[in-house]
Amino acid sequence: MTTEYQTFDYDVLVIGAGGAGLRAAIEASANGVRVGVITKSLLGKAHTVMAEGGIAAALGNVDDRDNWKVHFADTMRGGQYLNDWRMAELHAKEAPDRVRELEAWGALFDRTKDGRILQRNFGGHRYPRLAHVGDRTGLEMIRTLQDHGIHLGIDVHMESTVLTLLKDSGRIAGAFGYERERGRFLVFQARAVVLATGGIGRAYQVTSNSWEYTGDGHALAYDAGASLSDMEFVQFHPTGMIWPPSVRGILVTEGVRGEGGVLQNKEGRRFMFDDIPENYRAQTADTEDEGWRYTQGDRNARRPPELLTRDHVARCIVREVREGRGTPHGGVFLDISWIKARMPNADAHIKRKLPSMYHQFKQLADIDITQEPMEVGPTTHYMMGGVRVDADTQMSDVPGLFAAGECAAGLHGANRLGGNSLSDLLVFGKRAGEYAARFAKENATVTLDSSQIDATAREALEPFERNGENPYQVQHDLQRMMQDLVGIVRREDEMERALEELGKLRERARNAGVVGNREYNGGWHTALDLHNLLTVSELITCAAIERKESRGAHFRDDYPQKSEATGTCNIILQRSDSGELNLKREPLRELPSELKQVIEEMK
Amino acid sequence: MPTATFRIWRGQNGKGEFQDYVTEISDGMVVLDAVHRIQAEQANDLAVRWNCKAGKCGSCSAEINGNPRLMCMTRLSSLRLDQAVVLQPMKSFPSIKDLVTDVSWNFRVKKAIKPFKPRRPDAADGTWRMAQEDVDRVQEFRKCIECFLCQDVCHVLREHSLHDHFVGPRLLVYTAALEMHPLDNENRVNELRNGNGIGYCNITKCCTKVCPEGIRITDNAIIPLKERVVDEHFDPLQKLFRILRK
Numbered sequence: 123m124t125t126e127y128q129t130f131d132y133d134v135l136v137i138g139a140g141g142a143g144l145r146a147a148i149e150a151s152a153n154g155v156r157v158g159v160i161t162k163s164l165l166g167k168a169h170t171v172m173a174e175g176g177i178a179a180a181l182g183n184v185d186d187r188d189n190w191k192v193h194f195a196d197t198m199r200g201g202q203y204l205n206d207w208r209m210a211e212l213h214a215k216e217a218p219d220r221v222r223e224l225e226a227w228g229a230l231f232d233r234t235k236d237g238r239i240l241q242r243n244f245g246g247h248r249y250p251r252l253a254h255v256g257d258r259t260g261l262e263m264i265r266t267l268q269d270h271g272i273h274l275g276i277d278v279h280m281e282s283t284v285l286t287l288l289k290d291s292g293r294i295a296g297a298f299g300y301e302r303e304r305g306r307f308l309v310f311q312a313r314a315v316v317l318a319t320g321g322i323g324r325a326y327q328v329t330s331n332s333w334e335y336t337g338d339g340h341a342l343a344y345d346a347g348a349s350l351s352d353m354e355f356v357q358f359h360p361t362g363m364i365w366p367p368s369v370r371g372i373l374v375t376e377g378v379r380g381e382g383g384v385l386q387n388k389e390g391r392r393f394m395f396d397d398i399p400e401n402y403r404a405q406t407a408d409t410e411d412e413g414w415r416y417t418q419g420d421r422n423a424r425r426p427p428e429l430l431t432r433d434h435v436a437r438c439i440v441r442e443v444r445e446g447r448g449t450p451h452g453g454v455f456l457d458i459s460w461i462k463a464r465m466p467n468a469d470a471h472i473k474r475k476l477p478s479m480y481h482q483f484k485q486l487a488d489i490d491i492t493q494e495p496m497e498v499g500p501t502t503h504y505m506m507g508g509v510r511v512d513a514d515t516q517m518s519d520v521p522g523l524f525a526a527g528e529c530a531a532g533l534h535g536a537n538r539l540g541g542n543s544l545s546d547l548l549v550f551g552k553r554a555g556e557y558a559a560r561f562a563k564e565n566a567t568v569t570l571d572s573s574q575i576d577a578t579a580r581e582a583l584e585p586f587e588r589n590g591e592n593p594y595q596v597q598h599d600l601q602r603m604m605q606d607l608v609g610i611v612r613r614e615d616e617m618e619r620a621l622e623e624l625g626k627l628r629e630r631a632r633n634a635g636v637v638g639n640r641e642y643n644g645g646w647h648t649a650l651d652l653h654n655l656l657t658v659s660e661l662i663t664c665a666a667i668e669r670k671e672s673r674g675a676h677f678r679d680d681y682p683q684k685s686e687a688t689g690t691c692n693i694i695l696q697r698s699d700s701g702e703l704n705l706k707r708e709p710l711r712e713l714p715s716e717l718k719q720v721i722e723e724m725k
Numbered sequence: 726m727p728t729a730t731f732r733i734w735r736g737q738n739g740k741g742e743f744q745d746y747v748t749e750i751s752d753g754m755v756v757l758d759a760v761h762r763i764q765a766e767q768a769n770d771l772a773v774r775w776n777c778k779a780g781k782c783g784s785c786s787a788e789i790n791g792n793p794r795l796m797c798m799t800r801l802s803s804l805r806l807d808q809a810v811v812l813q814p815m816k817s818f819p820s821i822k823d824l825v826t827d828v829s830w831n832f833r834v835k836k837a838i839k840p841f842k843p844r845r846p847d848a849a850d851g852t853w854r855m856a857q858e859d860v861d862r863v864q865e866f867r868k869c870i871e872c873f874l875c876q877d878v879c880h881v882l883r884e885h886s887l888h889d890h891f892v893g894p895r896l897l898v899y900t901a902a903l904e905m906h907p908l909d910n911e912n913r914v915n916e917l918r919n920g921n922g923i924g925y926c927n928i929t930k931c932c933t934k935v936c937p938e939g940i941r942i943t944d945n946a947i948i949p950l951k952e953r954v955v956d957e958h959f960d961p962l963q964k965l966f967r968i969l970r971k
Contacts, residue, residue: 228841237854366753594765638770645769
């Protein structure tokens with residue numbers, strides 16, 4: 123190996139420092155192994171920081187009818203039963219402990235009257251279940267993990283990006299990447315690697331995701347030969363900001379609806395009452411009054427239709443806009459100010475419960491949400507699909523390669539419930555860290571293949587030698603194409619066209635050139651990110667073509683109904699040794715009878 | 726489309742110069758949008774740090790016409806556009822390139838502050854009980870997004886570069902959040918007075934003014950901490966009381 127690389131050696135290398143990555147690192151470290159963490163940003167800035175609503179965990183502090191069984195059944199129903207049932211079971215059982223653990227590490231959640239952790243309502247959750255801190259729960263969570271983790275002897279490589287995973291005869295052996303500040307290459311030797319890289323939102327034009335979300339973990343795992351699952355399921359959050367144009371896509375928390383906010387079309391109609399799916403009818407309020415009482419904690423009331431699952435709400439909004447009942451800027455109204463009619467001091471209540479929403483609209487859109495409605499529309503928010511992992515250990519089918527959080531598949535099936543993401547990060551971050559540490563202890567040291575490293579380094583520097591196309595332009599065109607052709611409503615012919623376009627974009631990406639030097643060069647970083655964006659875009663498109671039905675977040679205009687043929691399987695994608703994309707349908711594993719019974723009981 | 730001029734500091738390791746960029750602007754744009762447009766269209770290698778673009782992560786701190794601000798939360802409509810908008814990196818930290826500074830000092834200093842140490846759980850199931858009123862006070866400090874704008878504006882760091890003697894407003898807020906945490910049992914008063922240099926703060930409140938989260942840094946965090954230092958070190962009765970209580 124040439125000496126121009128900085129080299130590090132760890133037992134467990136964690137890629138990503140959001141909730142899942144930090145939790146994995148903490149756990150691996152607690153298991154007595156040497157841990158390194160790589161993060162594309164500064165510590166504490168990862169996308170988890172933007173999570174607003176809360177952490178779903180059946181603590182039963184607000185409604186003692188809640189328990190893991192209800193949470194499990196809610197998660198499965200929300201995911202249209204395509205979830206990995208074992209992950210959903212572990213998640214529902216372990217989330218409460220993970221939340222209490224955060225409190226022991228210093229997190230300060232909002233409190234109930236008797237001093238326990240307060241929980242709020244959220245879409246698809248039968249009882250108030252989300253532990254929260256106003257609408258900045260993600261910040262509280264990441265800061266708690268960060269401030270706890272910095273005292274555990276974990277090495278953190280800030281502002282560094284991984285370009286490729288390294289293998290040693292079939293097994294994971296480490297990773298190769300660069301640091302932004304000086305543009306130097308970094309070699310990480312590791313006995314186990316945990317991917318915790320988050321999602322893929324930057325493949326789309328309108329997204330709530332930051333620049334980091336370029337599908338790195340998905341693409342790294344795919345390139346390393348791991349199989350991926352459920353890539354057709356991209357969650358479009360129903361409520362993103364839509365005006366002014368520069369803020370389009372920024373998230374408006376579901377907490378607004380949890381606190382009593384209502385969706386209205388331009389005629390002032392609460393259109394969510396017009397279309398309630400059959401499997402939710404028994405749980406949904408009949409009247410506006412019942413819905414309001416639910417949000418205010420009436421245990422006998424059922425939830426308002428605004429709190430149906432995200433896939434459904436997003437589609438209803440698209441329908442209103444398409445049929446000409448949208449707002450001036452092409453969305454619908456989300457109104458929390460109306461609660462003035464129902465409670466005294468509503469202004470102060472809104473500001474206390476939704477401080478960052480108040481702040482965000484006031485500063486970015488000149489809207490006072492305590493006085494007037496917001497304009498909202500769907501925004502690319504979350505990736506249900508990802509690396510296929512073993513439920514208990516989070517290991518992929520590449521030995522030593524683990525994945526947790528958004529870049530792993532399984533827990534959420536065809537649609538994720540709000541609040542289940544933060545709990546996912548904690549539950550499976552911990553498990554990934556624990557089992558990665560165990561794997562590292564049980565398996566001998568690895569050797570690195572210097573030819574693979576040298577080849578990747580050479581390739582990474584090629585854009586400097588080309589007087590090629592502006593990488594930002596390629597990225598922009600890719601985002602627009604995916605938005606238009608593989609967005610919230612999909613059709614076979616459009617997606618076939620998307621595949622052709624992807625071929626052309628890949629060609630353009632190969633010819634992208636950058637100016638300047640290697641030090642903190644945004645153009646270079648953008649050029650290098652294109653490979654991952656193109657890879658995940660192709661995987662999403664292929665899986666979406668294969669699923670010829672509408673289910674959860676995946677909606678096909680040409681197949682608007684559910685179908686048995688794909689409704690009982692996951693779509694698995696894997697790269698063959700020769701680089702071909704292999705796609706197969708894999709039947710769901712049969713639920714054990716006790717879990718079947720749980721689902722039946724909760725119907 | 727109308728245009729505006731942005732005078733952006735370009736350079737590396739403290740050496741560089743301002744360069745003017747004219748770019749199109751539209752309704753509702755923030756400074757970070759303009760910087761992104763310039764980066765995508767005119768200066769691909771421009772260095773700028775950002776993440777959430779919604780005022781939640783605290784990455785895009787810079788000095789806009791001399792004022793420490795988040796670029797993502799500064800609307801162009803709040804600035805005079807008949808003259809160039811001047812953008813430069815934070816002054817209190819070493820420059821890396823263009824608008825990006827090396828803020829790693831903040832992370833190192835934080836590590837040296839004694840971590841959270843909770844009292845024993847209140848309930849048999851290992852959980853605690855806390856009243857919302859007691860939590861409110863600390864939740865204010867925990868809103869901090871670590872943008873380090875308070876560190877940037879603080880004259881002790883900015884003008885006098887006393888980074889080795891004073892931890893700055895951000896880390897005093899961090900210490901206050903720990904010290905006033907209803908469950909915390911640790912004592913950090915000695916360090917506050919000595920290594921952390923709380924005495925250097927002469928409560929000019931510049932930090933409070935620039936905080937994008939509206940945390941009342943001076944009044945609610947620093948002054949109460951100063952009082953604790955005074956109580957512990959200079960009030961003999963208090964000192965005796967504390968010894969007896971232990």
